[in-house]
Amino acid sequence: MKATESKYNQCLYFAANTLARKVEKLALESWKPVDLSPSHAYLLMMVLEEPGLQPCCLSDHLQLSPSTITRLIEKLEEKKLVSRIIEGKMTLVYPTEKGIALLQTLQKCAKDFHNNSCCLIEKEEREAMVLNMCCLADKLS
Amino acid sequence: MKATESKYNQCLYFAANTLARKVEKLALESWKPVDLSPSHAYLLMMVLEEPGLQPCCLSDHLQLSPSTITRLIEKLEEKKLVSRIIEGKMTLVYPTEKGIALLQTLQKCAKDFHNNSCCLIEKEEREAMVLNMCCLADKLS
DNA sequence: ACTCATCATTTGTACATACAACTTCACAAT
DNA sequence: ATTGTGAAGTTGTATGTACAAATGATGAGT
Numbered sequence A, B: 001m002k003a004t005e006s007k008y009n010q011c012l013y014f015a016a017n018t019l020a021r022k023v024e025k026l027a028l029e030s031w032k033p034v035d036l037s038p039s040h041a042y043l044l045m046m047v048l049e050e051p052g053l054q055p056c057c058l059s060d061h062l063q064l065s066p067s068t069i070t071r072l073i074e075k076l077e078e079k080k081l082v083s084r085i086i087e088g089k090m091t092l093v094y095p096t097e098k099g100i101a102l103l104q105t106l107q108k109c110a111k112d113f114h115n116n117s118c119c120l121i122e123k124e125e126r127e128a129m130v131l132n133m134c135c136l137a138d139k140l141s
Numbered sequence C: 001a002c003t004c005a006t007c008a009t010t011t012g013t014a015c016a017t018a019c020a021a022c023t024t025c026a027c028a029a030t
Numbered sequence D: 001a002t003t004g005t006g007a008a009g010t011t012g013t014a015t016g017t018a019c020a021a022a023t024g025a026t027g028a029g030t
Helices: A012-030 A038-049 A057-064 A064-076 A103-118 A121-141 B012-030 B038-049 B055-062 B066-080 B103-118 B123-140
Strands: A082-087 A090-095 B084-088 B090-095
Touching: A012 A038, A012 A103, A012 B012, A012 B038, A012 B084, A012 B103, A012 B123, A038 A057, A038 A103, A038 B012, A057 A064, A057 A090, A090 B038, A090 B090, A103 A121, A103 B012, A103 B066, A121 B123, B012 B038, B012 B084, B012 B103, B038 B055, B038 B066, B038 B090, B055 B066, B055 B090, B066 B084, B103 B123
Parallel strands: none
Antiparallel strands: A082 A090, B084 B090
16 A cells, blocks of 8 residues: 555654655665665765764764764774774764775765655655755754 | 754755654654554554454555564553454454543544644645655655 | 465564663863 | 863663564465
């Protein structure tokens, strides 16, 4: 059955969750080439763009809780893609050589994901929708 | 930081997930009076409306995987709110007395959730957005 | 009647995320 | 110098969900 045909197709809870799960699935597929989940990949991309970023900053930009950020970094550290340097009460996250080497592939994955989701919906509509979703999310914080 | 200000505010993955998590939070709050998570509550409401419903039907309407439906039912059974009757290769789910007694409160929670999320956004805009989200979800299946 | 494919459901396991409690450090007030 | 306060980060634990494999029942083909 399609989401639009469900009994709860007018419910925000239903719509938001269903969409998120399906987008997650598409994203997972898109980032398979680097063997990372989308969240790990986005975090790594941020660190590559701004080496030495702090967890709290990552938490802000990715809108994930600090504890989740810790867990994501832990896994990337296990994979030797980033490393943490503790400096006073701050933690700085740097990409490793291996992480840096992944940049190109990561960008390609991001582009593929974007293309895959774009081809399903008009560009303008998509952009408006994403903006609306972000606005609504802000109102819910 | 707001979602609209994030580095990834144009990314569908980001928008869909952030929104879903915040909606989940609001919904959790709304259904606290019945001490059920939103998913459990919606499942129970479906069963109350159509006693004897099968898991596969619940799976269709709630757009959750069969295994997730099993887990949800298990918990509702523990709480003595529904009971399963196995009939051949099918399973029928019925509400118990205790479940039936909860109907009114459940409906009030649903209404509260709806009101809480509605007051943040124009009715028309909201409806259009939810419809768009469902459509996009369908295209992603 | 026997076997096989199929469907509905369940079980084991894993992932993404969050909350609450804790640690550690820095800085301000005394 | 001592104490208190608060921020940054981590850890233990819990929730929601899914996938893959297993179970069990039905029905078709032989």
